Amino acid sequence: MKSAKTKKAAASSKGKPLQANDSHVEAFKALAHRTRLKIFFFLVKSNAEVSAGDIQKAMKVKGPTLSHHLYLLRRAGLIKSRKEERYIYYQVQEGMAEELVKLLTACV
Numbered sequence: 001m002k003s004a005k006t007k008k009a010a011a012s013s014k015g016k017p018l019q020a021n022d023s024h025v026e027a028f029k030a031l032a033h034r035t036r037l038k039i040f041f042f043l044v045k046s047n048a049e050v051s052a053g054d055i056q057k058a059m060k061v062k063g064p065t066l067s068h069h070l071y072l073l074r075r076a077g078l079i080k081s082r083k084e085e086r087y088i089y090y091q092v093q094e095g096m097a098e099e100l101v102k103l104l105t106a107c108v
Contacts, residue, residue: 023077024103027096030076035061036069040078044097049082049089 031037042058043050056066070090073079078096082089 020103024100026076027078027100030072030078033069033072035059035065036073039066039069040073040092040097043079043090043092046091049091052088052090055090 031040039055039059042055052066052070055070056063059066061069070079070081074081074090077093079090080093
């Protein structure tokens with residue numbers, strides 16, 4: 001039997017049960033690669049915009065490889081980017097991490 005906490009986590013903000021959709025599938029596919037998962041965790045922990053250069057230093061990944069991983073995370077709707085002059089800043093798409101956690105905990 002599910003606890004009240006689990007039932008609450010399973011509900012979306014509109015009061016409807018949270019169900020997996022195509023965007024969730026794309027997000028999990030993007031996170032199925034160790035480097036992309038590490039980048040996503042880094043951005044979640046940062047809780048702010050981070051420049052591509054700072055991500056590269058933290059992840060110790062070559063520029064073109066990082067660019068490819070960031071592109072796939074962006075395409076999956078997990079992160080967003082903002083360009084300022086010649087710098088690109090990345091951050092987690094609002095609510096996406098929480099939504100994935102809710103989806104996973106709804107299965108328990």
